[in-house]
Amino acid sequence: MELKEAKAKYIQAWGILGSSWGINKTMGQVHALLMISPEALSTEDIMRELNISRGNANMNIRALIDWGLIFKEFKSGERREYFRSEKDVWELARTVAAQRKQRELAPIIRMLNEARNVKGESSKELDEFKKVTKDLNDFAGKATGILDRFIRSDKNWFTGIFMRLIR
Amino acid sequence: MELKEAKAKYIQAWGILGSSWGINKTMGQVHALLMISPEALSTEDIMRELNISRGNANMNIRALIDWGLIFKEFKSGERREYFRSEKDVWELARTVAAQRKQRELAPIIRMLNEARNVKGESSKELDEFKKVTKDLNDFAGKATGILDRFIRSDKNWFTGIFMRLIR
DNA sequence: TCATACTTTCAATACTTTCTGAAAGTTATT
DNA sequence: AATAACTTTCAGAAAGTATTGAAAGTATGA
Incomplete structure (x- = not known):
């Protein structure tokens, strides 16, 4: 398989995964694109690569920043904003878990209580x-106890205790 | 709070939770209703309690059966079908985990590979x-290793090893 | 201050999902 | 075989979500 093809596949898969877990397709794709890109990308780059409109690109980039999954980056001498994603999968999982807990789980658990x-x-x-x-x-x-622990934990906790669990 | 009010609240919460995790609102509500009902309920009962149409009720009941979350029940002397839900939360969590793994996670992981x-x-x-x-x-x-272990596990594993994790 | 290079917003539109209600199908009973 | 009691299906309506493209907004620097 060629890199180009592999990238496309990866981006598509990430999009599907996103949409089945409440993150929308484009958002997943933008994230995937930034994950596999060694350089930070501009809005234009993202629009071009994913064939999406300016408005759509902008909206989803904002949302990803909001989730804390990607970051702005400034290149000196350039006016344009660039974006880069967190690449550590462990960090990524923790961020998502923390966000979802705050946004969705916590209020519902309060309601159930x-x-x-x-x-x-x-x-x-x-x-x-x-x-x-x-x-x-x-x-x-x-469950939330475990989640909290996960969110607060460091990489070591996972590879340590969890590895023991799956052996 | 009155039982009626509490029930309504619970059903609503379960519906919201469902819709933010890829199970639709009605499906969540039907499930919640059956969870808290001491008796098995018929399609009619469900339609009445949740104010939904026959088609909608039927569709979501089928889907829940498909997920293995509720079961048909026959009352002797009655023609009508009744439905009852699995009440053990642990069992419920395992069923959902197993299903989602099969339906969503596995194919995507294959794709990413x-x-x-x-x-x-x-x-x-x-x-x-x-x-x-x-x-x-x-x-x-x-992650899937842990999930597998979870799916295959018994109640004891959870209360045992996991309790140690959260302490 | 003006022109330029960008970013953000938003109304319109396209698309997707869910829900309804009536009609068709099925099974049991007389 | 006819009726009654129920279940399933399905086309269209309604509701919800994502996407576009153009217009408005903002910052930079000559």
Whole structure:
């Protein structure tokens, strides 16, 4: 396979992966493009490579910066802005986990917790509700605990403890 | 809070959570409804409780069965089909993990692996590409390893090893 | 201050997904 | 075989999301 072909494949795959996980296709593609590029790229470069409009490119670049996945870079003597991505996959995973936790998981878990605060005399329905929601909360508590630890951790924790897990 | 209100809140939260993770809102809501119901429910029941059309109810019930998250149940003397959900959160998480791995992760990882099979003489671009895709694959390998272990595991593994992780 | 080189915004449009309701299909019962 | 009780399908409506391209905005420097 040629580099050009391989790149295209990689960018496409990243786009699909993104769209099935709530990040949109273009955003995934822009990110992939920057991941595999040794140089920082400008908006123009991105537009050209991915065949997308200026508005679209701009929007998704902003969003990626917002997520903390890519960074602006200035080249001296140049007016144009360039963008570069974080290349450490470990760092990337931590950033995404932290963001999603903040944006999506936390508010929902709060909501589920509130729902548990239900009053009334015991009945089959109430008991079932309490049981299910309690289980769910315990689980969510454990899961977010792991997630937190993951977010705060360093590379070593992963390769250390997790490697033991998968052996 | 009253049970009715708490239920509504719970169902809504599950719907939102679903829609931000690639499962649609109604599907999440149907699932939530069945989770907290002590009795199996019929299509009619679900339509009424969630205010959705017959077609929509049917579609999402099928999809949930397909995912292995809910089951048909027959009541003797009744013609109508009833549905019940898996209530063990642990089991639920494992089922979802297994499904998503099969449906989404596996094909993409295959695709990314293929992209790594690139030929050509060494250049800055090629080197960068190889480096990034290698890192990514290592990471994906570890992650799917953990996922596999999780899918195959029993409750004990989680409460045992994972509890140690979060302490 | 003006021209230039860019970046950002936004209304219109295209595209995708979800939902509805009616019609068609299926199975059990008389 | 006819009816009744239910389930499934499907075409079109509605809702939601992404994309474009042009216009507006901003900074640079002659």
